[in-house]
Amino acid sequence: MDPIASHSLDFFDSDLSVNSKTVARSLTNRILSGICITLSLLTMVPLISIIFLLLEKGLPLLGVAIFTELPPAAGMTGGGFGNAIIGTLVMVGIGLAVSAPAGILSAIYINEYAPTSRLSQSVRLVAKLLTGIPSIICGVFAFAVVVMTTGSFSAYAGGMALAVLMLPTILLTAEQALLGVQSAYREAAYGLGATRFQTIARVVLPDAFPAIMTGVMLAVARAAGETAPLIFTALFSQFWAKSLNEPTASLSVLIYNFSTVPFPHQIAMAWTASLVLVAFVTLANIAAQTIFSRKN
Amino acid sequence: MQTSNEAPAKNTAEDRNPVDRPDFISVKDFNFFYGKKQALHEINMDIPERQVTALIGPSGCGKSTLLRNFNRMNELIDGVHHTGDIRILGKSIFDKGVEVISLRRSIGMVFQKSNPFPKSIYENVVFALRISGISKKSDLDECVERSLRGAALWNEVKDRLHESALGLSGGQMQRLCIARAIANRPKVLLMDEPCSALDPIATVKVEELIRELKRQFTIVIVTHNMQQATRCSDNTAFFYLGKLVEYADTQKIFSNPSEKQTEDYITGRFG
Numbered sequence: 268m269d270p271i272a273s274h275s276l277d278f279f280d281s282d283l284s285v286n287s288k289t290v291a292r293s294l295t296n297r298i299l300s301g302i303c304i305t306l307s308l309l310t311m312v313p314l315i316s317i318i319f320l321l322l323e324k325g326l327p328l329l330g331v332a333i334f335t336e337l338p339p340a341a342g343m344t345g346g347g348f349g350n351a352i353i354g355t356l357v358m359v360g361i362g363l364a365v366s367a368p369a370g371i372l373s374a375i376y377i378n379e380y381a382p383t384s385r386l387s388q389s390v391r392l393v394a395k396l397l398t399g400i401p402s403i404i405c406g407v408f409a410f411a412v413v414v415m416t417t418g419s420f421s422a423y424a425g426g427m428a429l430a431v432l433m434l435p436t437i438l439l440t441a442e443q444a445l446l447g448v449q450s451a452y453r454e455a456a457y458g459l460g461a462t463r464f465q466t467i468a469r470v471v472l473p474d475a476f477p478a479i480m481t482g483v484m485l486a487v488a489r490a491a492g493e494t495a496p497l498i499f500t501a502l503f504s505q506f507w508a509k510s511l512n513e514p515t516a517s518l519s520v521l522i523y524n525f526s527t528v529p530f531p532h533q534i535a536m537a538w539t540a541s542l543v544l545v546a547f548v549t550l551a552n553i554a555a556q557t558i559f560s561r562k563n
Numbered sequence: 564m565q566t567s568n569e570a571p572a573k574n575t576a577e578d579r580n581p582v583d584r585p586d587f588i589s590v591k592d593f594n595f596f597y598g599k600k601q602a603l604h605e606i607n608m609d610i611p612e613r614q615v616t617a618l619i620g621p622s623g624c625g626k627s628t629l630l631r632n633f634n635r636m637n638e639l640i641d642g643v644h645h646t647g648d649i650r651i652l653g654k655s656i657f658d659k660g661v662e663v664i665s666l667r668r669s670i671g672m673v674f675q676k677s678n679p680f681p682k683s684i685y686e687n688v689v690f691a692l693r694i695s696g697i698s699k700k701s702d703l704d705e706c707v708e709r710s711l712r713g714a715a716l717w718n719e720v721k722d723r724l725h726e727s728a729l730g731l732s733g734g735q736m737q738r739l740c741i742a743r744a745i746a747n748r749p750k751v752l753l754m755d756e757p758c759s760a761l762d763p764i765a766t767v768k769v770e771e772l773i774r775e776l777k778r779q780f781t782i783v784i785v786t787h788n789m790q791q792a793t794r795c796s797d798n799t800a801f802f803y804l805g806k807l808v809e810y811a812d813t814q815k816i817f818s819n820p821s822e823k824q825t826e827d828y829i830t831g832r833f834g
Binding site: 455458 | 634636639641664665666667668669671672674676678679680681682690691693694695740743744747
């Protein structure tokens, strides 16, 4: 007997009636679809339950004072964490100011100028390895390089730690974004007599921009929530920062500090800070996606 | 298509302007290599001014390679080198003093797959001007109308110049690419299988356009379509395995070729 004929159902030979083979086939199909749908739904559970939890525990304390006042001393009630919000924004800003130009320009170099050079291959490899470095190591590194040399915990040091953390994400997503630009566009620009710089600035970058910005926002979202790199570098402060060169509060470190104390008010405030942090990151992500996808 | 009072251009010798140079582009003992692989062998040919010269031959015969040497586009590929020379208006394009950027700005190129930038129709056309530092609005406006009229596209797009070029049909996109290529008023227009991705109606339009454009430009066109070569070229060069087998008047090549290989190819016996 022909092995293929014995295993497959020939449409033309069959009498088109439902038989055991078609039943089994349709059953397998349904079971697999069911598993896929269930697992897809399960992936949404963590995010949704986190948001519900944060809303439930964090909303009670949410008010204007949270954004304008300083953290309460141990055992005290009232107050807010305005300094931590500003600290997080400032340090993410410093991290971005360092890592975005470095990451995007490196991506341009390794993709547009010398894609096959040894330097480019090394940069690519190092960036991939850097993504795997635990964030606490970035903190230790910035501690050694900035805190030890300047002799002080500071927003600079925190920003540097976050920059190290953000750099590989920005570089690698920017490289992918540039790779996604059709080579026909580059060819057309060169054919019209554009220099390499003009080709990149006028054709390649505008086309890759939305995807590059998505990568930048991913890096920002990740960095804003990091605690470990900041404990070693920015430490924390109960006060408004007067300069970038002193210990600086951040939302993530505030959450860490307040959630480990025995005072109910501080613990409640840690929940509110978590809510504010998640809202901040989510809004930034949504804003970035709507702005940049509209442009495309 | 544009209306014109003049009779349509015919591909006969009588129409040719006697002051045009017969050796507008002159290829001399030209060899070209991709790494160690030799793609062109001892090419010698003169391409006359303001005529259409078709390069034909089977895939991999070197015709596109030669075309892409005229504006040194091949130099974007690593590990290429050449011997011999190509002269345009008597001037070597490989001369140390020649800046490849200015060479490309004076030669228009149209690619096989139409590749308008993801910008507006207007910005596509003026790209060559913008990269040359021209930004005066009246200059740009003049260029857009002149180039789009030149590419027989003006009437179709004049009301939506600021809409994305990616909304055009395939044939319109390719004519936009032609408009973009002639915006800088180049002397030479290189076309690399410009109709291979177009439907027959769009192809007819582009071919009519090519016959119109040769009044102003020296055109070199690579094509796989032999009917196309007969319809719109004055001279045809047949390449095989990196060698120039036969180069003559298009009518002669297709009616009475001297070489057996040419005859076999144009009659479809191989290739």
